[in-house]
């Protein structure tokens with residue numbers, strides 16, 4: 551399998567899941583500004599939307615959407631228990647987290663990285679994110695991970711997007727459970743491996 555990625559971007563989430571599952575993936579770096587690969591190839595030919603992550607699974611077009619790719623990877627190694635079994639209520643709870651992270655966190659962060667986003671819009675985004683962080687912080691009370699005591703794919707995705715709060719120097723001092731969660735995830739072997747492989751450790 552080939553994972554198209556950019557260091558520290560949302561593609562870190564599937565990368566973490568692959569490392570935690572012990573699944574070998576070839577990492578292909580993407581220049582997201584030029585939409586080119588290192589060899590000059592056009593990334594739009596891989597993913598017409600031009601974004602990462604994309605996963606080449608060796609059949610058909612690449613899989614896209616971080617929330618889906620992490621599930622595909624987790625399902626390749628069910629014994630690693632990175633997603634609950636399909637069809638169970640727990641699976642839907644994990645999918646609920648993935649959808650929340652994708653739409654209420656990931657995509658609310660995105661305008662903060664764009665140089666042409668007006669400051670007023672950035673402030674609105676930060677206020678919205680603070681509300682969502684509050685919800686997440688409460689949900690993490692008394693738990694190590696989002697689904698309880700076992701690390702699952704939503705943790706990889708949440709950890710990835712929460713790391714952007716540091717990059718953007720957002721004030722996270724009100725969210726002690728999030729801080730504890732990030733420390734617990736960061737201490738994991740598979741997470742450290744992914745960070746090292748992206749040059750971030």
Ligand SMILES: N[C@@H](CCC(=O)N[C@@H](CS)C(=O)NCC(=O)O)C(=O)O
Nearest residue numbers: 559560582600601602603615616617
């Ligand atoms: N809908 C996609 C969005 C992925 C996304 O926003 N990727 C960002 C990096 S975190 C990206 O590649 N941005 C460059 C671009 O959109 O041109 C998903 O959920 O995976």
